[in-house]
Amino acid sequence: MSMRHTIAVLVNDQPGVLQRVSGLFGRRGFNIESITVGQSEETGLSRMVIVTLGDEQTLEQIEKQLYKLIDVIKVINLSSNPMVARELALIKVIAEPANRPEIMGVVETFRASVVDIGSHSLMVQVVGDSTKIDAMIELLKPYGIRELSRTGVTAMIRGNV
Template sequence: MTMRHTISILVNDQPGVLQRVSGLFGRRGFNIESITVGQSEEVGLSRMVIVTLGDEHTLEQIEKQLYKLIDVIKVINLGSKPMVGRELALIKVKAETSERPEILGVVDTFRASVVDIGSNSLIVQVIGDSSKIDAMIELLTPYGIRELSRTGVTAMTRGNA
């Protein structure tokens, strides 16, 4: 059964590591739905969070292949544990003066925020899980989305794990 998997990969912070990891996915025919990369808690190591689709066998193959890469230190299937996952989106919406109160109502409902106001547009920042971002985009679409920039999911296990 195809499911969405969130994988955390601890890697050496070296040039080309991102290319090798994403290349592995491409060569094996695994699609990357989203990828985020940044510093980790350890100097010299970066953390990649990748969201991909596949069954349990596919996930097992991905993990085995990742461990074959020299710069991969640790692979964690976050979906198998309680986790916190977040995404950020910046959405530039066409917003004439008459429409702004209605748009601001949507923004407040989603606990989002307006981070820029133009003469006929607003930039809305929304943070949450992917379904929250999707819902916000859907509600703002009728007003006219001029531009959309969305991060991938970043995640970690809950509690002491």
């Protein structure tokens, strides 16, 4: 059965590592739903957080294959633990003055914020789990979304692990 998996991959900060990791997924026919890469707590190492769909067996294979890549230091299946996962989205929505109070109601409900105001549009920033962002997008669609940019998920295991 296909499930959503979130994995963290600690890698040496070297040119080409992202390409090698994403290529491995492609060769296995494993789709990447989102991938974020940034500095980790350790100098010289980057953390990739990858969200993907697949069964447990395929995920195990991917983990084994990742460890064969020279620059991969550690692979952690975050979704097998209690985790905190967040994503950021910027949404530019058509907002004529008459519709702005309604749109602001949606913004407040989702604890989002307006980060830019144009004469016919608002740019909204929302942070949360992917389902929260999906829900906000659905509520803003009727007004007309001009542009949408999502960061992809970043995540960590909860607590003292």
